[in-house]
Amino acid sequence: MNTPSPQAPSPWRLSVAPMLDWTDRHCRVFHRLLTRRTRLYTEMVTTGALIHGDRRRHLDFDAVEHPLALQLGGSEPQDLATSARLALEWGYDEVNLNCGCPSERVQRGAFGACLMAEPQTVAAGVRAMVDAVGGEIPITVKHRIGIDRGESYDFVADFVGTVANAGCEVFIVHARNAWLQGLSPKENRDIPPLRYEFVYRLKRDFPALTIVLNGGVKTDDEIAAHLQQVDGVMVGRQAYHEPWQLAGWDQRFFNEPGPALAGRLAVEEAWIAHLERLHRAGTPWPTAMRHALGLWNGVRGARAWRQFWSDHRIKAEAPQRLLERWRERIPTAAREALAAAT
Known part of the structure; x- marks a missing residue:
């Protein structure tokens, strides 16, 4: 009798967060010297920049960066669809929609975290992107657990349910609220309390979806603990400031030798x-x-x-x-x- 092979790790088991001004193509090449399996993300690129700007500057990347996702900022379905097709043509492995950035500039553009108040708008954009890429690459969403001072699990669960019905199967959840008034983007990464239990509950309530936890994760032991509850963990500034930590991830979390074994x-x-x-x-x-x-x-x-x-x-x-x-x-x-x- 053949012994069943162990289930392969989720492609989203470990990832480095998209970070504006930080995760450019050179940063990603550097990270690839440390880990092959960790999923990498671009800085957020607006749909307007792709459609009307210098596409090569925004989209070009080195082949060593795979697996690589393009993060988009935008809300208009047609523009999102056009941008998703460009991502597919350029060879990206995923398109991720930013529904978590709380900055005032992003809010003025009617995208980012403020979109959590409009799940039907997000669903329309996701549906347009899914149709545009024809299922060839996944369309994912990165979001918060809520906006402003509201602390209702039902809010984020309703958001996930609505967007999932539009064809999104992967949700990257920053386990903090986004306060849209009164805090800077930096403060929004620290002051709103972390509520990991909301993210764990999303996985229990939506077992067919891939749920990735983001926010406040620093150590490999913390990553391992979260992976007992969710499908994946996304690490942000810790990965940037302490890059050698990435060198052990392939071995520990994918059971594969990493590229940095020589030191x-x-x-x-x-x-x-x-x-x-x-x-x-x-x-x-x-x-x-x-x-x-x-x-x-x-x-x-x-x-x-x-x-x-x-x-x-x-x-x-x-x-x-x-x-x-x-x-x-x-x-x-x-x-x-x-x-x-x-």
């Missing part, structure tokens, strides 16, 4: 090679380097490394030569400590 020095060399290619193509490399400044966090010499690569006086020099200079200047003992760091 941080090997990742550093691969990253500098990427910067060297940018430099030779005439693209300023410091804007990309900023995403990797946390690589050596927690290791002796990390502060000096960050200071070296952040020095504006070296921004016109070739990254490969700079790496050689950096390694020449650090003491042998420190170099050995870095080589031994995992």
Whole structure:
């Protein structure tokens, strides 16, 4: 008798959140040096920017970034459908609709978290995108558990139920309310209380849907605990500021060897090679380097490394030569400590 094979992990088991000004294509290439299986997301791109702006600038990506999702900001069904078709044509693995951003600028555009008050509008947009891509890639929604001071589970459950009926099968739930007045976007990530139990309950009440939890997750043990309750976990600023944490995710959460087994020095060399290619193509490399400044966090010499690569006086020099200079200047003992760091 054949033994049933274990169920494959959800494609959304682990992901890095879309973060404006942070998760650009260079950040995503860096993250791919650390993890192959973690799902990556673009910064939010508005439908207007895609339809009327520079599409290549907004949509181009490196093949190593897969699996990769495009996050859209918008609410007009026809514009969302057009943008979803572009995502499909460009080769994205998913289109995600932002229904969680609380910023005033986004609210003025009538999208983001304020859309949670209009589930039928979201449903119409999702239906238009599902039809536009013909089922070839999933249409997903990222949202909060509520807006302003309301604390009703029924509110988010009704939202999920309505949007699911339009064809969305994956919901990424930031386990906080979005306060649309009186808080900055940064404060909205910290002040509204986390209510993980709402997200857990969504999974119990909608077992056929893929429910991904987002918000306040920092440690691998926390990720593992949440995965006992939901299908996936999305990590935001923790993943950006402590990137080496990603290096262990493939092994722990997907039972596969990750790309960073050779250690941080090997990742550093691969990253500098990427910067060297940018430099030779005439693209300023410091804007990309900023995403990797946390690589050596927690290791002796990390502060000096960050200071070296952040020095504006070296921004016109070739990254490969700079790496050689950096390694020449650090003491042998420190170099050995870095080589031994995992």
